[in-house]
Amino acid sequence: MIELTAKTIVLDLDDTLYLERDFARSGYAAVGRSLSRLVDPEQFATVCFELLAIGHRGDIFDRALDYFGIEGDERDIPAMVRTYRGHEPDIALCDDVPAFLERFSAKRTALISDGPEAMQAAKVRALGLESRIDHIILTGQWEGDFGKPHPRAFREVAERSGHAPEELVYIADNASKDFLAPNEMGWLTIQVVRPGRVHNSSPPTPDHAARLTLTSLKELKPA
Structure with missing residues (x-):
């Protein structure tokens, strides 16, 4: 297993915590x-x-x-x-997610997700994440184009956490947009490549690529 020393665990939603x-x-x-x-x-x-x-x-x-x-x-x-x-979605967390959230329950957690705010909020409710994630940012709440790879949400998480860049990790799935901003900010980035995910594109540049790649959150544990 990979030991994470990060003090704040930041997560994507779609195809990271459940299957889109x-x-x-x-x-x-x-x-x-x-x-x-x-x-x-x-x-x-x-x-x-x-x-x-x-x-x-x-x-x-x-x-x-x-x-x-x-x-x-x-x-x-x-x-x-x-x-x-x-609509109110009929969805469930991937099998490895509940245990992952329990293992890292002593860490600060945050979620950054793009898409229409009401739609993403319905997913959060359906998955029961409001009580399991400390800080949830739905970028659709902001007027303008602040979805990933824009750094606004990442900056907000970093400022609120009070942690140094090397103490934050972003775990997501989409190499076309998810990792560019946190890479530039000095975070650790991890791509979860789940079978059945919607986005299978390769990173358009080396700066877009996650530092680590895995297939399941079972591979991660707190240091």
């Missing part, structure tokens, strides 16, 4: 239910999830509606997106 595909599956089911007068809800959700699995992202609802032949006034993509983002 589970939120997608839950959201597609909610959208399917909202369209029950037009399609079979379960079949609609299955089609959407299959589109996600083969790599589609921003056009999933368009393609699903094409599949079911839904046109005209019934084709309300903005309403579907609102339902997807606004």
Whole structure:
């Protein structure tokens, strides 16, 4: 196991503490239910999830509606997106997360997550993280583009912790944006590469790459 000497453990949310595909599956089911007068809800959700699995992202609802032949006034993509983002998700922490949080319960903890604030807050509630994480920052609360890799959230965590850069660690999954700012600030960065994660892209530059890579939080223990 890898011993962490960090005094503040900072975590990402999506595909780090739970699988983002589970939120997608839950959201597609909610959208399917909202369209029950037009399609079979379960079949609609299955089609959407299959589109996600083969790599589609921003056009999933368009393609699903094409599949079911839904046109005209019934084709309300903005309403579907609102339902997807606004539903109460049926998601759960990955198996290794509860024990990890228990092992590091004596440390300060923080969470930094991008995305619409209400949607991310619903995930936090569903996962029961409000009582398990000391400081939660949802970057969607701020007007403007302050999502990762912008350093604003990382600076706030560092200032609030009062710890030196070498005493902070950021654990996340997405090498395209998660690690650039904490790397530049001198933190330790760790990438969790979970099977079934949504983002599989390589770091665009060496500065974007995490210092360590692992497949499970079981590999970490406090020093």
